[in-house]
Amino acid sequence: MNQKKITIHDISRVLGIDSSTVSRALNDSDRVTQKTKELILNKAKELGYQRNILASNLRTNKTQTIAIVLPRISRYFFATVIAGIEETAQEKGFNVVICQSLDSFEREKKIIHNLIANRVDGILISIAMETTNYEHLESFQSLGNPIVFFDRPCHLDNCVNITIDNYTASFKATEHLILKGCKHIAHFSGKQNIDLYKQRKEGYLGALQKYQIPIDENLIFESNLSEEDGVIMAKKMLENPEIDGLYSSNDTAAISAIQYLKTQGKKIPQDIAVVGFNNDPIAAIIEPSLTTVNQPGFEIGKIAANQLILQIENKTSQNNSLILNSELIIRDSSNR
């Protein structure tokens, strides 16, 4: 427990320069001569000075910390987003705290209030499925702090939304199946109150329309897209032997459906061709022939963090949407 706490006053005393000047020098203010700056910085290094972040936080009412709030850290897409955010945050000298909402509104609310109490400077969030009320986020904003939404957009004022072009991605994914010769393409869809799932469904419908394939509402299965939902929907699919294609709005559900269909003697992709969403490496292991839409999580994370930090540093608020391109990863070398 060797307690050596060098403060700016120690430096100040040793050098005979006032502590306020030391403070300015340490913050690289332009109101200090280059010469004295160097003098101070050298002495600081020599004495092993380390700024007391806690004191600095109190004084500035800032923490150089941004928060990521998302449903689950273990999902591949989110894990890649986190990696992207951490990279740019580190570059810009920001700390990152990660919080899981588990798609629960109550948890999300608690998290935000905690973040407010801890004075994080900004929030990057993919809102919980359950969330339809945004007061908690507004109260964070009302303190003058920026919020950036990623993946799941939100039409709150003065916010940036970062998403991929879900319509086009879905369109291409469905088109891929059509060009493979599928005539009866099922769609695993998510809750329609979430924009992103709505857009994906529309992309699916758009592709069918373009190729003049009749729309059959019985081929559209709406769920939370969990593993269990995948099995449930696979069972429903088996009731309709005409189905020869599946476009799933999410890999998790697609994968468990594929597994179930296989146990029931279906061949993938010979009997049923599948396109999923999110380029999860696990998907590649399970079903090497699975075609998926790749969401560029790392880039999304970097861009989102950049936007947020820009707003924090300039104290500006923005209100725009950035839409990134996603690509279709086609793995099947197979004959279909």
Place this chain on the structure above:
Amino acid sequence: MNQKKITIHDISRVLGIDSSTVSRALNDSDRVTQKTKELILNKAKELGYQRNILASNLRTNKTQTIAIVLPRISRYFFATVIAGIEETAQEKGFNVVICQSLDSFEREKKIIHNLIANRVDGILISIAMETTNYEHLESFQSLGNPIVFFDRPCHLDNCVNITIDNYTASFKATEHLILKGCKHIAHFSGKQNIDLYKQRKEGYLGALQKYQIPIDENLIFESNLSEEDGVIMAKKMLENPEIDGLYSSNDTAAISAIQYLKTQGKKIPQDIAVVGFNNDPIAAIIEPSLTTVNQPGFEIGKIAANQLILQIENKTSQNNSLILNSELIIRDSSNR
């Protein structure tokens, strides 16, 4: 930006009670009458008082925050540990920050220094594979702060280690294969400088010995247990057609090996029976018959967090190891 910052002085003034008493009341000190406590708490609620954590942190030089440092948050086992830690931390009123070392020593060092600078009260860590030098952790300790190791133990003084009984788990896993009739059991092993992999290898050897199965060093494959390693090792396995069993010290490698073996015409588990490690739900999807050792991540997380918080609150340091039981999850209903 409605800035209403009620402080204890506002409450103090309104009530005509000194601010220090207000502070004590808000901290539920027993040095304040129940009556005045209520008075103060009510007024605080009425005025919408919210404690300024930053000021409190500065004054106490504490943050009510603990950090989790681990290789990768996306691994199933670690994700469950995080969940366990978050649960008990929340109960005890601690914040949690999560940091990924990506198994890099340099990153781990940076993280720890950052945590020191940010005055976290304690660290829960599963050290990076690369780490062999512990100065960064010692400097955290030297500030009087506790560290708890989980999963990957570390023989630092005054630390708690929380692990499962890797020897017994491996012994049972191998025994399971032997009882299934396997005679030539391969073992995917990790780097032997890590205790846990050494213990697992010893468990494997112990089981072979008990059943008087000769040990063949050519059946033991040492690697980092990545997906790529799984494929590499699967190829080596194919060179020895006698192999009828595989005990892998990690699911990831086991899974990719299984996938590869299948593409080469091997039937699992008829030709080669497999036991993996970590009860990852993905494993269950990919290979429903896979037997795995289940590591109780959630419990490990809870126990680890409890230990750490105990030490933080009592300012005591401990030096002991807790070893939890793990169980074998046998999924194969198959005929082998």
Place this chain on the structure above:
DNA sequence: CTGTTAGCGCGTTCAG
């Protein structure tokens, strides 16, 4: 049990 006093370490006025 409560009030008084005195900072925690830093950043930011305002003079000069």
Place this chain on the structure above:
DNA sequence: CTGAACGCGCTAACAG
């Protein structure tokens, strides 16, 4: 460009 002085909001130590 630099120094003096003050205060962020809270809590610890010491009285009484």
